[in-house]
Amino acid sequence: MRRSGELLLPVTLLALTASLVAAPLSAQSGAVPRTAAGHPDMNGIWQALGNAHWDIEPHTARPALAMQPGPVIPVPADEVLSLGAVASVPSGYGVVEGGEIPYTPEALATRDENRAEWLERDPEIKCYLPGVPRATYMPFPFQIFQSDQRVAIAYEYAAAVRDIYLEDPGEAQVDSWMGQSFGRWEGDTFVVRVDGFNGESWLDRAGNFTGYGTTITERYTMLGPDHIMYEAEVQNPETFTRPWTIRMPLYRNIDPNARLGQFKCVEFVEELLYGEFRKHPIRRGGGR
Amino acid sequence: MIDDRSPRVIGASARAVVTLFAAAALVMAAAPEYAFAQARASLPRLADGTPDLQGNWSNGTMTPIVRPAGVGPVLTPEQVEALEQGRQDFISEDYLDSDPDRGAPPAGGELTGDPIFDAATGGTGGYNQFFVDAGDNIAVYNGEYRSSLIVHPADGRRPAYSAFGEERLAERLAFNRQFNEYDNPENRPLAERCIMSFGSNGGPPMLPNYFYNNNYTIVQTPDHIMIMTEMVHDTRIIRMGEPRRLPEHIRPWMGDSWGHWSGDTLVIETTNLHPEQVLMGMSNATFYPSEKIRVIERLTRVDESTINYEFTIQDPIFTDEIRGEVPFNRLDGLLYEYACHEGNYALENVLRGARAEEARERNENVPERR
DSSP states (O other): OHHHHHHHHHHHHHHHIIIIIIHHHHHHGGGSOBOTTSSBOOOEEEEEOSSTTTOSSOBOOBSOSSEEOOSSSOEEOHHHHTTGGGGOBOOBOOSBTTSSOOBOHHHHHHHHHHHHTHHHHOGGGGTOOOOTTHHHHSSSOEEEEEOSSOEEEEESBTTOEEEEESSOOOSOSSOBSSOEEEEEEETTEEEEEEEOBOSOOBSSTTSOBOOTTOEEEEEEEEEETTEEEEEEEEEOTTTBSSOEEEEEEEEEOOOTTOOOOOBOOGGGSHHHHHGGGSSSOSSSSOOO | OOOOOOHHHHHHHHHHHHHHHHHHHHHOTTSOTTHHHHHHHTOOBOTTSOBOOOEEEEOOOSSOSSOOTTOOSBOOHHHHHHHHHHHHHHHHHHHSOOOTTOOOOOTTOOOOSOHHHHHTTGGGTSSOTTTOOOOOSOOEETTEEBSOSEEESTTSSOOOBOHHHHHHHHHHHHHHTTSOTTSSGGGSOTTTTTSSOSTTSSSSSOOOOSSSOOEEEEEEOSSEEEEEESGGGOEEEEEESSOOOOOTTOOOTTOEEEEEEETTEEEEEEEOOOTTOOBSOSSTTOBOOOTTOEEEEEEEEEETTEEEEEEEEEOTTBSSOEEEEEEEEEOOSOOOOOOTGGGOHHHHHHHHHHHHHHHHHTTOSOOOOO
């Protein structure tokens, strides 16, 4: 499966380049808004559609992320049972080029542990910063602020924010959740190198991760006024056998009244994180 | 158009101009008198002609929000030199190696006399100057050395509460009295919970916290101004144009902000602040805004390295409005990610400590506190 995927890769790339990038650009380039300096103008509110935030690999729908053994087949774990179908995982055909993430055997074992320990380990459950590229396809919008001097992205989820430096700041001085971003234009594609990650963030709710020492190379290419093709190449030889890429379109929210909501979420997880330390805990005998 | 200048306020401005001229003779001898006008003419501008406010900025300063007793609104160069030297001495002293033979500090720590540093457990070694970047200079605004950031009321202090304000305060205090301060996470300050910065860096108004990270990044487009606050990575998104206000019950932490250009000044008007928001923190003017609060901010780039930031707070909890002036100075450096919540061991341990204390008081099997 993986082998055939690799063989298909150049063909797929070629096809994508032809069908998604070159053709729409030639057909619609007049429709791409531009800044005063002539770069594609990405200002606006964007969002990914689909189910990559559940699992970036192809997956069938399943009852829940947290499961427990049942008499016949596994059933949803107690912690999520009362949510019923709201906690069920919708299917997705994946955003990973080639279908599967090329983990090393050790990293794959960690991913599987992450998946089994989802409730304990997923940073999203604790409202931690999402990292890159996860921030892009969280089920929340984000807003790009772009002038010819500066670019920043504010994400609704967790009030995450990135200042994308347009001059190379050199090696990141400290590790961080969102990494250090350096962006430059390659023709009409905005290419952002992101590194300096602390290695704690995940890629989705299915335990996929990148590990410490990761470099992400994002490519934002406007296909028209309301669509961006987003790619993120993931490199980390400690975790993966080769660099690999996710790709998905981003959609502009064209509602003239659209605006980012506020979802700090820190205040929403206090009971989960600190409830047991109340003077009078609400839950009795329940752990985290 | 927003008109926040009542006749009374214009009168105050006129008096301020007189004060400025008087002070100019003392403190601006070296500054060419045409400097401001000339600087404004050559201000960096965007393609749409608006002044370029973009970049990294800091409002860190030694000048407190509230004017200390016994000083006028403008300090003399001699006063400034003494204050700034005092700060440098304090910092140098803190950088000295500790005496390896010293004993344990007294309970509560060795107080340094700097109330904010002491409150942040500097006296017990919680923070030292390595971590602190409180602002080492007195604020210079329009060439004046300022003794407080509040410029109105004229005494530089928070105005008295109105009857409405007293009522609100009494309600809040009555609510708070149901709890002890360490009972629940919700009883702790917003900063300790990593919800908002201590002080009110995000605001509005955006004020220094007198401790660290008083840094901002501004990105400007014709439709939006984004102001990213380093503390707790709070990001304000200011929409330009005719306000289309959020419904009354939707109250983001930093409110609903709309901006427009008035000449070369960016004017931002904010309503819909969160009911639990706290403003003018790290000062003895701290207050909980009412749902009726309106904050007007004016940002004017006056030269290559300075934005003049004015704010007006109108809230019927007070008998008067509050106006302030704060210089934002260009920051030649990058902002860090302040991932507060992700590393918040303090909140858990503060609560755990309180529970341990209670257990000890119940004579349970908990080691005696030393």
